[in-house]
Amino acid sequence: xxxxxxxxxxxxxxxxxxxxxxxxxxxxxxxQPDELIEALIEQGAKDLVCVANNAGTGHVGLARLMELxxxxxxxxxxxxxxxxxxxxxLYREGKIELEIVPQGTLAERMRxxxxxxxxxxxxxxHGTLLARGKEEREFEGRHYVMERAxxxxxxxxxxxxxxxxxxLVYNQSGRNFNxxxxxxxxxxIVQTQHIVELGxxxxxAIATPGIYVNRVVQVDRGAPWAP
Amino acid sequence: xxxxxxxxxxxxxxxxxxxxxxxxxIGMPTLIANEVPLEREVIFQSENGVLGxxxxxxxxxxxxxxxxxxxxxxxxxxxxxxxxxxxxFSMIRGGHIDLCVLGGFxxxxxxxxxxxxTSENDTAPAVGGAMDLGAGAKRLWVVMDHTTKDxxxxxxxxxxxxxxxxxxxxxxxxxLAVLDVVPELGFVVRDIADGVSLEELxxxxxxxxxxxx
Numbered sequence: 120x121x122x123x124x125x126x127x128x129x130x131x132x133x134x135x136x137x138x139x140x141x142x143x144x145x146x147x148x149x150x151q152p153d154e155l156i157e158a159l160i161e162q163g164a165k166d167l168v169c170v171a172n173n174a175g176t177g178h179v180g181l182a183r184l185m186e187l188x189x190x191x192x193x194x195x196x197x198x199x200x201x202x203x204x205x206x207x208x209l210y211r212e213g214k215i216e217l218e219i220v221p222q223g224t225l226a227e228r229m230r231x232x233x234x235x236x237x238x239x240x241x242x243x244x245h246g247t248l249l250a251r252g253k254e255e256r257e258f259e260g261r262h263y264v265m266e267r268a269x270x271x272x273x274x275x276x277x278x279x280x281x282x283x284x285x286x287l288v289y290n291q292s293g294r295n296f297n298x299x300x301x302x303x304x305x306x307x308i309v310q311t312q313h314i315v316e317l318g319x320x321x322x323x324a325i326a327t328p329g330i331y332v333n334r335v336v337q338v339d340r341g342a343p344w345a346p
Numbered sequence: 347x348x349x350x351x352x353x354x355x356x357x358x359x360x361x362x363x364x365x366x367x368x369x370x371x372i373g374m375p376t377l378i379a380n381e382v383p384l385e386r387e388v389i390f391q392s393e394n395g396v397l398g399x400x401x402x403x404x405x406x407x408x409x410x411x412x413x414x415x416x417x418x419x420x421x422x423x424x425x426x427x428x429x430x431x432x433x434x435f436s437m438i439r440g441g442h443i444d445l446c447v448l449g450g451f452x453x454x455x456x457x458x459x460x461x462x463x464t465s466e467n468d469t470a471p472a473v474g475g476a477m478d479l480g481a482g483a484k485r486l487w488v489v490m491d492h493t494t495k496d497x498x499x500x501x502x503x504x505x506x507x508x509x510x511x512x513x514x515x516x517x518x519x520x521x522l523a524v525l526d527v528v529p530e531l532g533f534v535v536r537d538i539a540d541g542v543s544l545e546e547l548x549x550x551x552x553x554x555x556x557x558x559x
Contacts, residue, residue: 223435
């Protein structure tokens with residue numbers, strides 16, 4: 120019997136190594152795997168490269184992980200959200216590396232990783248600072264920038280419902296980066312509020328087939344915090 | 347009288363025909379959605395995977411699961427759908443978005459847009475989806491004040507700030523005027539706020555303004 124459901128957050132995060140690249144789903148608070156991030160803080164892995172759309176806010180979650188000195192580098196599109204105080208201070212002090220990636224390129228680099236595509240060309244960022252040092256090519260008279268796949272060791276994903284095969288259904292804009300990140304990591308860990316029987320998820324509604332998922336843990340989180 | 351923020355949004359909204367798929371940037375562009383009546387079916391896309399956004403929810407009916415790219419509560423109208431980030435940006439990069447409206451620091455007469463960083467040494471600039479939208483949408487309009495708070499023109503010959511997208515802006519709505527950006531020519535005045543003279547508009551711009559002959 121295939122059963123990817125684990126019994127605790129500690130079990131869900133077990134084995135995450137120092138130096139890992141960790142993808143963190145969510146856009147704003149929607150679809151953000153808060154309990155898994157807390158569990159990663161507990162778990163203790165350090166020297167991490169974290170990939171998320173933002174660079175954390177306040178002193179909780181990703182910001183807390185950074186504040187504890189556990190994040191070597193952050194790869195994101197928008198580090199400067201309201202109240203991203205921890206990141207800004209660490210960055211000013213030269214204590215964290217930053218790689219800025221346009222949001223769609225960030226998503227596509229992970230999609231490419233999951234799809235076995237080592238690199239791709241995009242018109243996004245052509246002629247800007249973010250294209251510096253990257254290979255460029257012209258196709259049909261238009262300029263494109265080469266971007267590489269972004270593989271990870273671990274993905275932390277939030278889903279609305281899951282079954283024991285790891286099939287996932289998301290809730291509204293809580294979907295965001297989660298299905299893409301689930302495909303791009305060696306170890307994809309999912310937190311969900313609702314574990315259902317195998318066969319209960321509508322096959323037409325499964326946004327992440329279980330093939331991409333390694334571990335599922337049930338959490339009681341209610342709604343995400345207001346953005 | 348300069349246009350108010352609502353006037354600017356209404357002007358842009360009036361130019362959006364039924365059937366277009368439109369992505370509105372964070373800040374002033376977001377106001378445009380309020381000025382498009384629901385009967386005129388315009389499909390608003392948000393890059394966090396929402397296609398077919400409706401009006402803001404009534405107070406007390408917000409759901410934290412449904413937000414836009416500016417992380418504000420939104421609704422989904424009938425016919426709306428959700429997708430993941432890579433699909434959302436496929437819509438954008440793949441040329442399926444009829445129009446994107448962004449805010450701006452500077453627009454140049456060749457259609458270049460600068461709106462993400464204020465210097466090459468900006469400590470941690472935040473680009474978000476602006477470069478994807480700037481390069482991928484079929485049309486790119488900008489809504490911004492005509493000058494900075496201290497009076498420097500934002501309508502320029504060549505952008506001084508780091509670029510977001512090259513040569514793609516085709517129209518600018520400012521608090522003083524509506525300008526087309528015409529290839530090989532530059533800025534062409536399409537509309538001007540009441541009580542603002544062409545001379546004043548030109549004086550507040552750092553690029554030649556043309557009028558339709």
